[in-house]
Amino acid sequence: MSMQHESIIDIKNIAICMYGQYRTGDACLEYIKKFYQAKNVNIDFFCSVKEYETAYTRPEYNKNTLGITDHLTQRPLDKTAIEYQSNQIKTHYRPKKFEVYKTRNESILLDMKQSILHSKVLSAWAESIMLKQQYEAENNMTYDLVIMQRYDVIVWPSFAFEKVLYGIQGLRVGNPSTIPTPDKNIMFFDQIGAFRPEQIGSFMYPNGQDLWVWGLGNSLDVWVYEALQHIPSGLSSNYTTKQYNYAYPHYDTHEMLACICIK
Amino acid sequence: MLIQNQPHILISLASDIIEPNPIRNDWEVFQRPVVTSDKWPQYNYTFEDQPKPNLYDTYKTHWLNGIDMWKKYGQHALAQNDTTVLVNDVDFFFSPLIDLYHDSPPNTVVFERLWRCSRYAGYSLPSHTPHPVPDTFVTSYSNFMKIVSIWKWIDSHNNTPELLSNDTAWLLVLRTIWKYNLIHTSTRWKEGPKV
Numbered sequence: 001m002s003m004q005h006e007s008i009i010d011i012k013n014i015a016i017c018m019y020g021q022y023r024t025g026d027a028c029l030e031y032i033k034k035f036y037q038a039k040n041v042n043i044d045f046f047c048s049v050k051e052y053e054t055a056y057t058r059p060e061y062n063k064n065t066l067g068i069t070d071h072l073t074q075r076p077l078d079k080t081a082i083e084y085q086s087n088q089i090k091t092h093y094r095p096k097k098f099e100v101y102k103t104r105n106e107s108i109l110l111d112m113k114q115s116i117l118h119s120k121v122l123s124a125w126a127e128s129i130m131l132k133q134q135y136e137a138e139n140n141m142t143y144d145l146v147i148m149q150r151y152d153v154i155v156w157p158s159f160a161f162e163k164v165l166y167g168i169q170g171l172r173v174g175n176p177s178t179i180p181t182p183d184k185n186i187m188f189f190d191q192i193g194a195f196r197p198e199q200i201g202s203f204m205y206p207n208g209q210d211l212w213v214w215g216l217g218n219s220l221d222v223w224v225y226e227a228l229q230h231i232p233s234g235l236s237s238n239y240t241t242k243q244y245n246y247a248y249p250h251y252d253t254h255e256m257l258a259c260i261c262i263k
Numbered sequence: 264m265l266i267q268n269q270p271h272i273l274i275s276l277a278s279d280i281i282e283p284n285p286i287r288n289d290w291e292v293f294q295r296p297v298v299t300s301d302k303w304p305q306y307n308y309t310f311e312d313q314p315k316p317n318l319y320d321t322y323k324t325h326w327l328n329g330i331d332m333w334k335k336y337g338q339h340a341l342a343q344n345d346t347t348v349l350v351n352d353v354d355f356f357f358s359p360l361i362d363l364y365h366d367s368p369p370n371t372v373v374f375e376r377l378w379r380c381s382r383y384a385g386y387s388l389p390s391h392t393p394h395p396v397p398d399t400f401v402t403s404y405s406n407f408m409k410i411v412s413i414w415k416w417i418d419s420h421n422n423t424p425e426l427l428s429n430d431t432a433w434l435l436v437l438r439t440i441w442k443y444n445l446i447h448t449s450t451r452w453k454e455g456p457k458v
Contacts, residue, residue, distance in 0.1 A: 007420045105339055126338050130330075137330040142415055173420065185416065217419035218412050222443070225408040229370070233343040 007173045009186075009216065011041060011165065015143040017220075018047040018093065018151055019128035020121065021054070022085040025151035029092045032154065038162050044143075045093040046131040048124060049085055049151070050101045052076045076103070089151070097131040111237035118256050122231050129224045146220040148213040155212050164214070185219035187261060211257070226260050271346040272361075273332055275407070277316065277324035278353045290349070293328035297321055297352075303417060308432040310376070310398075316352065318413075318432040321398060325350060325411040332404065341404040344369055348407040351375075351399045359450045360401040371446040372406055375399035397436040402445075409443050410436070 016036055036043055052074040062068040068075070077085070082100060090098060101124060106112050112119055125148060136142050145165070155161070173186070215223065276294040297316045306318040315321070329348075333341065340346055347364065349357045355375075364373045374397065397410070413435060417427065440447050 009420050105337065109339060123338060130333055130338070134330055134334060137327050142418060144420065185419070218415040221412055221415065222409055225405045225412070226443075228338060228342045228405045229344060229403075231338055231342040233341075233345045234339055235345045236343045 009168050009171045009173060011144040011169055011216070013141065013143045014038075014041050014043045014145045014147065014165075015132045016043060016045045016093075017128040017132055017146060017148045018045060018049075018089070018095075019124040019148060020048075020150045021050045021052070021152070022089070023053060023150075023152040025085065026088060028152055028154050029088065031158070032149075032151075033092060035155065035158060035161055038165055041165070044135075045095040046128060046135065047089045047093055047095040047098045048101050048128040048131060049089060049099075050124065051082050051103055074103075096135050099127070099131065101127055108234045109232040109237070110234065111232045119230070119232055122227050122256065126224045126227055126231065129220050133221060142218075144216065146215045148211075148215075148220065150210060153210045153212065168216075185215070185217040185222070187213070187215040187219040187223065213257070223260060230256070230260065271336075271340060272349065273346060273404070274349045274351075274357075275325045275328040275332075275411075276351060276353060277321050277328070280353060293331050295324055295327060297324045298327070303427060305428050305430055306417075306432045306435065315398060318397070318435065319417055320414075321352070322411040323414040326408070326414060329404070329408045329411060344403040344405065346404040347401060348404050349401050350407060350411075355399060357401060360399075363448065363450055364401045367448060368446055370403065370406060371448060372400055372402040372410065372440065374447060374449045376449065376451055397433065406443075406445055409445070410439060413439055 014036075054074050066075075086098070086100060089095065106120060106123065109119070128148065129146065132143065132146060147161075149155070157163075168186075213220070215221075272290045274290050274292045274294075276292060277297045278294060279296045298320050300317075300320055300323070303317065303319045308315055308318060332346075332348075336346070347361070349355075349360070351357075360373045360375055364371060367373065376399065400410075402410070416439075417435075439445075
């Protein structure tokens, strides 16, 4: 393919789609706000937050401060806490769209209990990205780059966002020496595990706490459409621990993301 | 063979004709006029010598309908292929497509017009190269949105005109079907124009 037949990555509008539980969001928000400051681009936030917490990512903290030892149990937030978190999000991120993801939406779903660590995460991702799509539809515009992360995740070094953003601006899509894809949709993500004891020593670059997903073009939109086939509905579920041919085996959230991306 | 459980059917119409729709009362219709962008004329196409709305504009209109479906029903009704979307420009007799869809494996897209193209005979026999006129089809909400969001893919990243001017409506859809690994079939598989 010659140069004249290739598209050029030209990012003007960026959507940051925040999802999931707020958890230690207060401690992270100033960093996140500063992290996403970049010149010559427009950056908008879209925020969906859950009305409960499962703090399995901080078991020692839970045990010592809250007395919680079953880290997978959902701890519903009271009205005051939800209002506080909502206000923090609205004040600091000024999202174009915001919603509290309701537990009642999950209670009607088949198999949701068994797949608590995975399907619920997937639901939150879908909800956040679809907030962004609703805004695009209402305002007749599109985002060139969509980034997905949680409120309690920070990524470093602090210039990582700008470094990658400015690094890919102007690249010719399809150039195998830069980005190995013939498509205009590019998606990459980092499963960040440096602080989980079982993952120390893995090949992953220690640059944050959990998941950071980038999607160019409409790749994250399509990813959500695909993910919908793996979220239990009120009528049917693909949840299984054994069947691989069509149903989705829910083993690990990150593995689930990778599996969907491959499709 | 897996038989799909389809308890929910929605209809997406992209039509300038806005009037009470005679389609079955129990199938909810999401309808809006075709958006006009004056972009990408290479995606204009005709059927039976009649000009059709530009595919880019048509799909963008259906995508807007899809967003309305999400806003009304959310992921819990739309997940797991539990919602079937019937797609056309105007009112249409969808029953043959629905019957075939229900007898097909999950994730199948059933086009109304899809055929082997003699123009590409070198590829058609071994690979069943399809030649869809992609404005009438039945599939899940998930696959519906994958297909109609092509308009956003087209707009991405300062596309060079040289690339897209060589593109056509059916090549675009064909590429998308392959890219997303969608199963596809047609109620009129053996029919088609001589090209």
